[in-house]
Amino acid sequence: MTAGYAADSDLAVPPGYSALPPGAADEIRAVEEEIDRTEAAALILAGNAGLDPYQKITMLGKLLLFDKTLSVNRNQACVFCHMPET
Ligand code: HEC
Secondary structure, eight states: OOSOOTOOOOTOOOOOOOOOTTTTHHHHHHHHHHHHHHHHHHHHHOOOOOOOOOHHHHHHHHHHHHHHHGGSSOOOGGTTSOOOOO
16 A cells, blocks of 8 residues: 555645544535536536627636636636635
C-alpha cells in the first residue's frame, strides 16, 4: 500500500489530519452536484438566442464560476469555495 492521496478521490485524508466529520462527504457531494446542475443550466441558456446584455453577462459569470476546467486538475470550480451570493 502506498502512502498519500487516492488518485480518484478529492476526499483523501492527508497523513497527520483527522478524517472528515460525519456527513461532510455527503455535503461535499451535494455541493458538487449542485455546481454541475447550475453549469448545465447555464450552458442550455447559452444556446438560447434573445438574451439582453444583462442576461448575457450573468450567464458568462456563471459559466466561468461553475466551470471546472479552469482549475489546475480540471476537477474544481471556483464556486466550490466562492459562494456566488456573497
Ligand atoms: C479550493 C478553494 C478555492 C477555489 C476552488 C478557488 N478559490 Fe479563490 N480563494 C480561495 C481562498 C481561501 C481565498 C482567500 C486567500 C487569501 O486571502 O489568502 C481566495 C481568494 C480569491 C480572490 C481574492 C479575493 C480577495 O478579496 O482578495 C480571488 C479574486 C479569487 N479567489 C478568485 C477565484 C477564481 C476566479 C477561482 C476559479 C478559477 C477561484 N478563486 C477558485 C479559495 C478558492
